[in-house]
Amino acid sequence: MSGPAGGTARAATTTDVVCLGESMVTFLPSQPGRLADVPSFGRGIGGAESNVACALAAAGHRAAWVGRVGADGFGDHLVETIGGYGVDTSAVRRDPVRPTGIYFRTATDRGAGAHEVAYYRAGSAASAMSPANVPYEEVFAGRVLHLSGITAALSADCLELLRELTAPRPGRPLVSFDVNHRPHLWRGGPADASVLLELARRCDLVFVGEDEAEEAWGIVGAEAIRAALPEPSVVVVKRGSAGATVFSGLRPGPRSSNAGGAESAPASRSREGEGAEIAPASRSKEGGEADTVTPVPALRVDVVAAVGAGDAFAAGFLSATLRGLPVRDRVRHGHLMAAAVLTVPGDLTEPPARDHADRLVALDDEAWGRLRLGPGWTAADRAPEEVRTP
Numbered sequence: 001m002s003g004p005a006g007g008t009a010r011a012a013t014t015t016d017v018v019c020l021g022e023s024m025v026t027f028l029p030s031q032p033g034r035l036a037d038v039p040s041f042g043r044g045i046g047g048a049e050s051n052v053a054c055a056l057a058a059a060g061h062r063a064a065w066v067g068r069v070g071a072d073g074f075g076d077h078l079v080e081t082i083g084g085y086g087v088d089t090s091a092v093r094r095d096p097v098r099p100t101g102i103y104f105r106t107a108t109d110r111g112a113g114a115h116e117v118a119y120y121r122a123g124s125a126a127s128a129m130s131p132a133n134v135p136y137e138e139v140f141a142g143r144v145l146h147l148s149g150i151t152a153a154l155s156a157d158c159l160e161l162l163r164e165l166t167a168p169r170p171g172r173p174l175v176s177f178d179v180n181h182r183p184h185l186w187r188g189g190p191a192d193a194s195v196l197l198e199l200a201r202r203c204d205l206v207f208v209g210e211d212e213a214e215e216a217w218g219i220v221g222a223e224a225i226r227a228a229l230p231e232p233s234v235v236v237v238k239r240g241s242a243g244a245t246v247f248s249g250l251r252p253g254p255r256s257s258n259a260g261g262a263e264s265a266p267a268s269r270s271r272e273g274e275g276a277e278i279a280p281a282s283r284s285k286e287g288g289e290a291d292t293v294t295p296v297p298a299l300r301v302d303v304v305a306a307v308g309a310g311d312a313f314a315a316g317f318l319s320a321t322l323r324g325l326p327v328r329d330r331v332r333h334g335h336l337m338a339a340a341v342l343t344v345p346g347d348l349t350e351p352p353a354r355d356h357a358d359r360l361v362a363l364d365d366e367a368w369g370r371l372r373l374g375p376g377w378t379a380a381d382r383a384p385e386e387v388r389t390p
Contacts, residue, residue: 015088015142016061016322018173020134020165021151022126023047023067023082024101024119025074028346032107035116041104045081046347048148048180048311055315055337057086059351061322064088066139070125074100085348091138095125107305107345119184121154130157131164139165140173144318147203148178149196153185159195166202177203178314181212193217201231205321207314209238222247226291236317236331238310243298244331249291296331297365301339302374308347313338316351325361332361332368343375352378 027041049065056063065087069075071094078100083089101121106114121127129151139145145165152159166175179196186193193216200206206229213219219228222237226247229235235247316337320330336357340349351357356378360371 014062015064017053017056017144017146017176017318018064018066018139018142019049019053019056019146020066020139021047021049021148022101022121022124022129022154023050023065023069023078024103024121024124024126025077026347027102027104029105029107034114035104035106035118038106043077044346044348045078046103046308048150048178049146050078050082050087051308051311051347052146052178052315052318053087054082054085054348055312055351056319059315059319059337060354061319062088062142064091064138064142066091066134068093068095068125068129068133070094070098070100071096072100074102075125091135093133093135095128098123098125098128100125101127105307124154126151127154127158129154129161131161134161140171142173143322144174144176145172146176146178146314146318147199148180149193149199150180150182150185152191152195152199153182159191162199166199168202174205175203176205176314176318177207178310179206179208179212179216180310181209181216183215197228200229203232205234205236206232207236207238207310207317209240209310211240213237234327236334238313239298241298243296244313244334246294246296246327246331247291248294248327292327294327294331296328296335297369299335299339299368300372301342302372303342304375305345306342308341309338311347312341312351329361333357336360339373340378343373343377350378 024046026044026046028044029035029038030040030042031038047067050067053063053065063086065082069078069092075094079089079092101119101124103117103119103121105117147162147165152162166177177200179200181193181196183193197217200208208225208229210220210222210225213225213228217228219225222239222245225237226235233248237245237247239245313334316334317330319337320333325333337351340351341347352360360368363371
């Protein structure tokens with residue numbers, strides 16, 4: 001394969017989704033309270049892109065994570081743990097000089113005023129990712145390449161890498177982009193958060209929250225967000241407790257990718273034997289700009305910890321996209337995957353069994369609206385009472 005300026009010869013692939021980005025070792029508090037008062041921490045892993053890869057692998061897809069970690073024990077832990085979920089980590093590079101990033105957080109919701117996070121990622125191995133040291137052949141090996149705005153904020157080299165990966169090129173896989181605006185990362189960063197809009201417009205599938213669009217770009221409301229992102233075939237606007245609204249259609253504009261015409265992509269098969277085409281869910285006549293707009297209400301969830309839900313939602317949506325499901329069902333699978341993570345303390349958990357999730361997704365609107373999910377609900381096939389309705 002040629003370098004970043006060249007094309008990407010994509011032969012038939014056995015990888016469904018490649019996720020590229022930083023993963024860190026996270027330290028979870030043993031009890032609520034300020035970081036200064038917590039006596040001990042349990043070790044876990046955290047990273048938007050690796051979270052998506054782990055969730056997809058746990059759901060039965062062939063997922064790979066591409067990243068950079070230190071030649072240290074924390075790097076060993078990340079590679080071994082992520083690989084333990086069934087994720088291909090063969091393209092992860094080890095940095096002999098820079099360390100693996102770590103962070104500590106409190107038990108409170110990220111949006112709560114008392115929430116604290118202490119990051120130790122400056123100068124990390126992942127921040128040294130660049131167009132010169134990333135294995136492009138592995139990055140473009142899947143049907144989907146999933147990226148996030150977090151990577152762009154890590155360093156000038158990482159921003160340049162994302163610009164290269166989102167650039168139009170022959171044979172590019174469908175590029176999925178989660179905006180993932182983290183204000184603290186952009187303070188003194190390589191650019192300002194407006195660059196996230198530039199990157200998102202170059203992608204095929206975009207996940208963005210109403211709140212982060214307003215904070216990063218000053219754009220308010222789902223329709224206005226879609227107007228600011230006219231190029232992607234699919235834009236998923238996450239609206240918190242109100243659910244999500246999906247804008248889908250064939251969009252005009254320069255794109256040398258399999259997104260607008262994704263049916264030409266090789267239909268690799270997942271572990272369950274699927275070979276669904278990845279194509280826009282709806283198409284406008286004559287390639288015009290008409291969208292199909294699909295609002296899908298959120299579930300009621302008894303939240304244990306509001307961490308990792310956005311990554312899980314993206315994984316659920318991508319999983320259903322790989323299976324060729326309708327847009328409404330993609331969003332519902334996203335909500336269910338997010339609910340699985342919301343009802344556990346960490347960023348990752350075992351997703352619901354596929355047939356269980358499919359049954360819930362198939363509920364009519366009234367029954368879906370009555371669902372209320374609490375801790376342990378993913379084991380409901382064994383204990384039906386754990387899926388509670390009022």
